[in-house]
Amino acid sequence: MQFSRSSLLALIPALVAAETTTVTVGKGGSLTFEPSTAMVPVGGTVEFKFFPMKHSVAQGAFDAPCKPLSADSFWSGGFATSDPAGNATTFSITVKDDKPIYYYCAFPGHCGQGMVGIINPPSDTSMGLEAYIANAMDKDTVASTKVQGGTVNKPGAASSSSAAGNSSSPTSSGSAAPSASGAGGYGSSPPATSSAVAASGASTSGSPVQWGIMVGLSAVGFAFGGLLI
Ligand SMILES: [Cu+2]
Numbered sequence: 055m056q057f058s059r060s061s062l063l064a065l066i067p068a069l070v071a072a073e074t075t076t077v078t079v080g081k082g083g084s085l086t087f088e089p090s091t092a093m094v095p096v097g098g099t100v101e102f103k104f105f106p107m108k109h110s111v112a113q114g115a116f117d118a119p120c121k122p123l124s125a126d127s128f129w130s131g132g133f134a135t136s137d138p139a140g141n142a143t144t145f146s147i148t149v150k151d152d153k154p155i156y157y158y159c160a161f162p163g164h165c166g167q168g169m170v171g172i173i174n175p176p177s178d179t180s181m182g183l184e185a186y187i188a189n190a191m192d193k194d195t196v197a198s199t200k201v202q203g204g205t206v207n208k209p210g211a212a213s214s215s216s217a218a219g220n221s222s223s224p225t226s227s228g229s230a231a232p233s234a235s236g237a238g239g240y241g242s243s244p245p246a247t248s249s250a251v252a253a254s255g256a257s258t259s260g261s262p263v264q265w266g267i268m269v270g271l272s273a274v275g276f277a278f279g280g281l282l283i
Contacts, residue, residue, distance in 0.1 A: 075094050075098065086169060090171040095149065110129065121193075122197075129203065154181070
C-alpha cells in the first residue's frame with residue numbers, strides 16, 4: 055500500500071489539531087518545567103509529566119506568583135515518584151482561550167526558586183518568563199486546596215481509591231487519588247497527617263525533611279499515595 059505525498063500532507067492538519075504538548079516537571083532533578091513556555095492552541099491539551107521527587111503544578115498569576123490564581127484555578131495535587139522515567143500518572147489541562155496561563159510548582163520552596171512556567175506567554179516580555187521567574191524568587195509557596203481544573207490520567211486504572219499499598223509508594227497511607235476528599239487539602243484539617251509526614255520523611259531522598267515539615271506546618275494530608283504507580 056502506498057500513500058501519495060499529497061495524501062500524507064493532508065493528514066498533517068489533523069495531527070496538529072490533536073496535538074498534546076507534554077511538559078516535564080522536575081526532570082533530571084532540576085527545578086524546572088520543560089519546556090517552560092509553550093504555545094498551545096485553544097482546545098489543545100497540556101500534559102504534565104512528573105519526575106522525582108515531589109512536585110505539583112498549580113495555576114498562578116504573573117503578579118502574584120507562587121499562590122493559586124483563584125479558588126477555581128487548576129492544581130494537579132502532589133505527585134511523588136522515585137522513578138527516573140517519571141510518574142506514569144500525569145495531569146493534563148485543556149487550553150480554553152489564548153490568554154497566558156501562568157503556573158508554578160506548589161511543592162514548598164520550588165516556586166520561590168523559579169520553578170514556574172507559562173502556556174501561551176504574551177509577546178510583551180515584561181510579562182514573560184524571565185519577569186515571572188524574577189517575581190517568583192523567594193516567594194513563599196501557597197498550595198491549592200483542591201485537585202481540580204484538569205484530569206489526572208492514571209494508566210490502566212479507573213479506580214480512584216485503591217492505589218495505596220503499592221510497595222514502591224512512600225506514602226501508602228491510603229489517602230489514594232487526588233480527587234478523593236481531603237487529598238491535597240493544604241490548610242484544612244490537622245488530623246491524619248502524621249502518617250503522611252512520617253512516610254514521606256522515611257522513604258525519600260530528595261528533600262523529604264522539608265516536605266515533612268511543610269506537611270506538618272500546614273497540618274494536612276497532601277496525599278501522594280494514590281499517585282504513585
Ligand atoms: Cu517542584
